[in-house]
Amino acid sequence: MINEAMYARGAESSKIREIFTYACERKAQIGADKVFDFSLGNPSIPAPEAVRSSIERSLAECAPEELHGYTPAPGLPAARKAVAASLNRRFGTSYSMGDIFMTVGAAASVSCALHALTSPGDEVIVVSPYFPEYKVWIESCGCTCVEAPAKLYTFRLSVGSIMEAITPRTAAIIVNSPNNPTGSVYSREVLQRLANCLNEVNRSREQPVFLISDEPYRELTYGAEVPWVPDIYKNTVVCYSYSKSLSLPGERVGWVLVPPACFENARAMAAIAGSARALGFVCAPALFQRVVADCVDEPCNVGAYNRNRLLLVNELGEMGYSVVEPEGAFYLWVRALESDAEAFCERAKRFELLPVPSDSFGVPGWVRVGYCVSYDTIVNSLPAWRALMDSYR
Amino acid sequence: MINEAMYARGAESSKIREIFTYACERKAQIGADKVFDFSLGNPSIPAPEAVRSSIERSLAECAPEELHGYTPAPGLPAARKAVAASLNRRFGTSYSMGDIFMTVGAAASVSCALHALTSPGDEVIVVSPYFPEYKVWIESCGCTCVEAPAKLYTFRLSVGSIMEAITPRTAAIIVNSPNNPTGSVYSREVLQRLANCLNEVNRSREQPVFLISDEPYRELTYGAEVPWVPDIYKNTVVCYSYSKSLSLPGERVGWVLVPPACFENARAMAAIAGSARALGFVCAPALFQRVVADCVDEPCNVGAYNRNRLLLVNELGEMGYSVVEPEGAFYLWVRALESDAEAFCERAKRFELLPVPSDSFGVPGWVRVGYCVSYDTIVNSLPAWRALMDSYR
Missing domain, CATH: 3.90.1150.10 (Aspartate Aminotransferase, domain 1)
Known part of the structure; x- marks a missing residue:
């Protein structure tokens, strides 16, 4: 049927x-x-030109059966190490490749994170206006998409409206800064207030509320600071894609980070691997994982x-x-x-x-x-x- | 949680x-x-060398923002047309690009086909021994994986065991020939007997039982004919990947075909598009869709x-x-x-x-x-x- x-x-x-x-x-x-x-x-x-050079170098230096072969499900070690090292340089963190799971782009990152961190019947909060596919992915998990309106006219994050939307069924909140569709960037101060409130909420819960920070636009800013969210709220899973920063939207390559400080991080990472497997993602495209390894710090x-x-x-x-x-x-x-x-x-x-x-x-x-x-x-x-x-x- | x-x-x-x-x-x-x-x-x-040439030509001739940009969700028209034309040449069919949905490899093909053609609580029959991930994908749809044993020692398809496994809840049967793991190829005669039985079963059902023909090994045979399954049973959805025939398993590119003669083909194709969207597949990797367009008939x-x-x-x-x-x-x-x-x-x-x-x-x-x-x-x-x-x- x-x-x-x-x-x-x-x-x-x-x-x-x-x-x-x-x-x-x-x-x-x-x-x-x-x-x-x-x-x-x-x-x-x-x-960037470096993408073409990377592809050409791979074609020249790597045997095709190796170049185009299956990678491990979490990704090529070279790509995962390059991503972790880049984050560590930029944010003073100490991530390792085990904290990174390479994905088939940001859609796969968010879809896998949602499947991993929710169960049917849960609620997931989005800040409206929001990227419309969030609702599709949330509902595909058997969850309810709960809208927490941003502040009117400025469209900045409203901690109050998120707090009003939280119930005992809230499994996660998706934040997206720099924001699609409003272009707003959430300040450190407002994220800190959100974290304080969530920490307060978590006291009366067995499991914390997860933040899913969807950040494909992280590098696209015009002066504003984009704070590193896991530094502010430890139960943050970061979703990323090279669609925008490297202009590779059709090639479908990104990652999910589960920071070591996150609640039950090893179980969360296993659940992300399990979600990728269950949905039919075998590995991120191999050639473009090498491109990521080579171009991770391209401006x-x-x-x-x-x-x-x-x-x-x-x-x-x-x-x-x-x-x-x-x-x-x-x-x-x-x-x-x-x-x-x-x-x-x-x-x-x-x-x-x-x-x-x-x-x-x-x-x-x-x-x-x-x-x-x-x-x-x-x-x-x-x-x-x-x-x-x-x-x- | x-x-x-x-x-x-x-x-x-x-x-x-x-x-x-x-x-x-x-x-x-x-x-x-x-x-x-x-x-x-x-x-x-x-x-094959043609894969490298295709990539090099794309890099040389195509502007990067076009080459690596999003493709339409069902795939690049050039790739879909090339696939349809190749099938038409080989099997005397008259498919058009609208019958083809490009996917992120065979796993995505089968996962999307299952999500499209089943509802939670349905049963899906697999022929044991079977590729283990089938069970994972079937259960991810909320369905039950029902095993129909192949014939002992020859491991050929047993129409009898499939018929015994069919119930009113059977939504689909996955067939996989050439077979992983046994290497067996299903003959035209046995597939015809299966089709006859299914057509008989369908008479007392509102909706037919779908065959999902997973064919990543179609080109890997040692003399045996691999019959074109939709010619034998019209409610067949074909899943394919270039992982084996072009040795591109890491690049994740394949397709699903819903033949025009299939039951409610337009609705089935829309449901496959909906499944891809719901699971977080945005499009098949763009560069390798071009490789498919160029290399579809590579031996x-x-x-x-x-x-x-x-x-x-x-x-x-x-x-x-x-x-x-x-x-x-x-x-x-x-x-x-x-x-x-x-x-x-x-x-x-x-x-x-x-x-x-x-x-x-x-x-x-x-x-x-x-x-x-x-x-x-x-x-x-x-x-x-x-x-x-x-x-x-």
Whole structure:
């Protein structure tokens, strides 16, 4: 019998992907330069040259049967050691390769972490607005997705709203900073307050509430500090991906870190390995694990995104749009010009502007503008944004 | 709370992986040439030169942000078209790219197919001995794994035992030919008898029983015909991977085919897309989707495996071992010299021979010898096999 829940997941598809598909079709109709596709988080910055060099070196130096062979399920030791060493250099930690499990990208990281740290019937808290796939993965674990709204208008983390959402069934909280979709970066101070509250809550629980810190945008910031969350709250499992920092979203490679100080870390790590096995992940792609080992400290070219960011924030602001100035990631969160964001996006389509309405992120009335596009796309889109604003006057 | 089921999956690990890990350690102790590791299905034949050329061409011709970018969830059109065209050429079918969903390897193919075609509480039949991960994936769907024994000693498909295992709760049957672990290839005649029986069973059901045909070894045969299963039974979903035919097991790329004639094919395909999404597979690795598009018809160098096969079958047979002559794949199924295969494997270890005991494949008293190793490994292992036999006299 065809599974109804899976059918629904496939048939509904994601709103983001739906708009992306429309953008591709529309570009074919009227020309790629006439359509302003702000839907997907597909980096416009090329992968660094070091990625190509790493692939070429592997092809030259490594026998193909070794290069493309199965890796151990937790990943190539060289990749895991390189990741641990890089974290240790940057955050003064003392992780070892045993604390790192290489994954098939951030989606796999979060999916495996959720399967490992929850049981059916549990609740997992997300901060709304949130990346829509969190809800899909949480529900796939048989858990309930509980939304804790961020602060209105600033979209910073609200410790109060998280505390209100906690119940005895709360297994984990997903935090995502730099944030998709708002670009907000959680400060050390607010994370410390969250940790204090969670430590207080944990006193009356047998098992602590886990923080799942989903950090694919860690390197994409414009000056703000991105604190190392396990230093602030010890029961933090970190999920990472090279999709954004190395511009490798299609290659599917990332990791999960279970820090040694985390509650029952060895059991948690075994459960992550078990989740990967149970879901059908055998190992992270082998060639790109070597790329990670070689390129783990490659700097991310945030300059290009910053140029896009400043242009959009300034120009849209001058036109009269309400925007949340992003401190990280490559999304601009813009107030829709009517209460129904879907209707606003339909009208924006008439001007060939394709942002994503906020409803699937769990809040009404806003849109996400992915500025991981070329600078020219942004420059060329400005008259359309102006015309869209004028159409509401 | 750490999930007990996932913890158990991770802590038990797979027997195959456990022996492989022991082999690595032992090789480090006494030298790689002294240890005869027959545990893993990691091809010893290098990927064809065309794979390297394809990667080099992609690196040279394709902008990195396009090359490594997200692909559509069902895969790059070029890859899906190439797969459909290859199947059409080989099997006289008329599939289109819409019938193909690119996956993160065969494990993802089977896992997604199972999630799509079953609901919790259903039963899925496997033919024992069977690839142990089937049970893990079936149970991850909340289903029961029901074993239908193959015919004793020949290990061919027993239609009778499958029919006995069918109940109103049977959602699907996994068939795997060429077979891991026995090397047996299911004939057209036996598959036709199975199809006739299933068609009969389906008359009294609202929904048909699905066949999930897991075919990573399709190209690895030594003369036997591997019939195209959807031609024989229309409700067949085919799972494939390039791990064996292109020697790319670590790169994780394969596909699921839902043929147009399959029951509710559009809904089934949507459910597969939904399963991939729900489990955390975003897309198959992008660079290797291009490799598939380029290399889909590369011939598999079965000659080398055949040489290994003939040597092992002849020599072990002459020593007095009972073996099942494999018609495909790269495993030899050998009767243990005592009823307890685990004990037999422990004794084999003393001679540095590392086959896999049959218990985790669902039958007692046999071992799997993976001959996807170098010819020299087999030649050098022969005295050890002889000494092992002598130790039982």
